[in-house]
Amino acid sequence: MKGYGILIDVAKCSGCYNCMLACKDEHCGETFPGYSEAQPMTGQFWINVNEKERGSYSKIKVSFTPITCMHCRNAPCIKAAENNAVYRRDDGIVIIDPEKAAGQKQIVSACPYRVIFWNEEKNTPQKCTGCAHLLDQGYQRPRCVEMCPTGALSFVDADELKSSNASSIHPEYGLGERVLYLNIPKKFIAGTVVYGETDQCAKEVTVTLKGGGTTVSAVTDGFGDFWFNDVESMTDYELEIEQDGFKKIKRQVRTYGDINVGELFLEKIA
Ligand code: SF4
Ligand code: SF4
Numbered sequence: 001m002k003g004y005g006i007l008i009d010v011a012k013c014s015g016c017y018n019c020m021l022a023c024k025d026e027h028c029g030e031t032f033p034g035y036s037e038a039q040p041m042t043g044q045f046w047i048n049v050n051e052k053e054r055g056s057y058s059k060i061k062v063s064f065t066p067i068t069c070m071h072c073r074n075a076p077c078i079k080a081a082e083n084n085a086v087y088r089r090d091d092g093i094v095i096i097d098p099e100k101a102a103g104q105k106q107i108v109s110a111c112p113y114r115v116i117f118w119n120e121e122k123n124t125p126q127k128c129t130g131c132a133h134l135l136d137q138g139y140q141r142p143r144c145v146e147m148c149p150t151g152a153l154s155f156v157d158a159d160e161l162k163s164s165n166a167s168s169i170h171p172e173y174g175l176g177e178r179v180l181y182l183n184i185p186k187k188f189i190a191g192t193v194v195y196g197e198t199d200q201c202a203k204e205v206t207v208t209l210k211g212g213g214t215t216v217s218a219v220t221d222g223f224g225d226f227w228f229n230d231v232e233s234m235t236d237y238e239l240e241i242e243q244d245g246f247k248k249i250k251r252q253v254r255t256y257g258d259i260n261v262g263e264l265f266l267e268k269i270a
Contacts, residue, residue, distance in 0.1 A: 003092025003178065004130070005161035006145065008066055011183035012152035015064035019047050022147035023128070032133040037098045037122045044117040046128040047144050059190035059227075059260035065169065065181070066153065068144070069094060069115045069128040073176030080110030092158070092178050093130040101125050112173050186230045187255045193224045193241060196265035202243070205266075211237030211253075231255055245269060 023046050027039035039046060047068040054061045071094045078086045078094065085100035086107060096116070101107060107125040108116045116127045131142035141155035156164070158178075166180035189209060193202040201224030208217045212232040220226045231237065233255050241249040246266040253259050 002158035003090070004135075005071075005092070005156050005158060005178040005180065006068075006142075007154040007156055007161065007164055007166050007180055007182060009152050009154075009182040010063065010065055010185065012150045013049070013064040013066060014150055014152075015049055015051060015062070016149065017049055018147045018149060019066055019144035019153060020045055020049065022143040023047050026131065026134075026143045032129075034097075035095065035133045036129045037119060037124060037126060039126065040119060040121070044119075044126060046115070046117075046126075054185070055188065055190065055258040056260045058192075059188075059225075059258075061185075061188065061258070063185050065184075066144075067113065067115065067169075068179060069111075069130075070113060070168070070175065070177035070179040071130060073178065075175065076110045076112065077107055077116060080104075081107050089132065091132075091135070093132050093135075095129055095132060096125055096127060098122065098124045098126070112170070112175075187233050187258050189228045189231055189237060189239070189253055189255065189259045189261065191226060191239070191261035192263045193220050193226065194263050194265050196267050202266055205241060205243050208240045208242075209237055210240065211235055239264075241266070 028041050029038050031038045047066055050065040050067050052063050054063060071092055075094050081104060083100050085104055086096050088094050102124045105118060108118050116125050119126050145153040145155045161180060166182045168177045169181050169184060193205045195202050203220050203222050203224055205220045206217055207226045208215060209228050212235045216228060218226045218228055235255050237253045239251040239253060241264060243266055245268060247269055249264050251261055253261060
């Protein structure tokens with residue numbers, strides 16, 4: 001068997017936390033011998049949603065990124081465990097054996113994604129099991145995937161995972177993750193064009209962005225706002241605004257993060 005994987009489409013995630021609640025519903029207070037000890041009611045999130053506020057007032061977006069065990073092909077948690085306490089099943093799911101892993105705190109810190117939790121009461125590390133106990137009973141998908149209302153989570157086979165063009169959120173780790181992401185947001189550059197003399201929004205003004213090997217244009221909306229989404233990170237760009245009867249505006253921008261250039265004032269040519 002080539003195994004399973006999960007595709008996460010970040011563009012479809014609304015941040016509703018149903019996945020996290022479904023996981024809690026399945027695992028809190030329930031021990032599945034051979035698979036997992038019960039998940040405590042507090043302090044552990046075997047799937048969680050990373051909320052990130054991007055940009056600055058008044059050009060802000062929020063992105064939601066579900067994070068869980070990536071069931072890595074090259075898993076540091078397996079290497080850190082003694083006594084084969086962490087192992088990979090034939091279907092690719094990485095399992096922590098709750099009995100063999102007892103007392104092995106070093107397993108927690110081995111994961112760069114920080115998705116392994118220590119259960120003080122049971123003296124054992126814990127994490128997402130891919131709902132392996134359900135899959136082995138014939139269930140088609142883990143509970144988090146089942147309960148996602150937007151289709152942001154998909155349970156797929158290895159071939160679909162490979163052909164999906166999805167990518168790891170941390171390719172630099174080199175772990176061969178089986179949880180991959182679609183539509184990971186790039187950076188944005190946004191701002192507002194204003195007529196300097198009257199302080200009114202300048203609508204339907206063309207703004208041009210050059211850099212990263214491309215030139216693209218946007219037209220300001222009714223509030224004078226413009227947005228360039230999907231621009232490259234850590235890249236030098238030049239914004240240019242040309243409007244008949246007004247001085248040309250140029251701004252140099254480097255995308256250290258999401259950029260709000262603020263208000264750009266058009267000055268009349270004397
Ligand atoms: S994400 Fe962390 S816990 Fe999951 S398999 Fe990879 S190293 Fe292990
Ligand atoms: S259930 Fe789906 S939409 Fe809701 S937070 Fe989880 S992944 Fe996002």
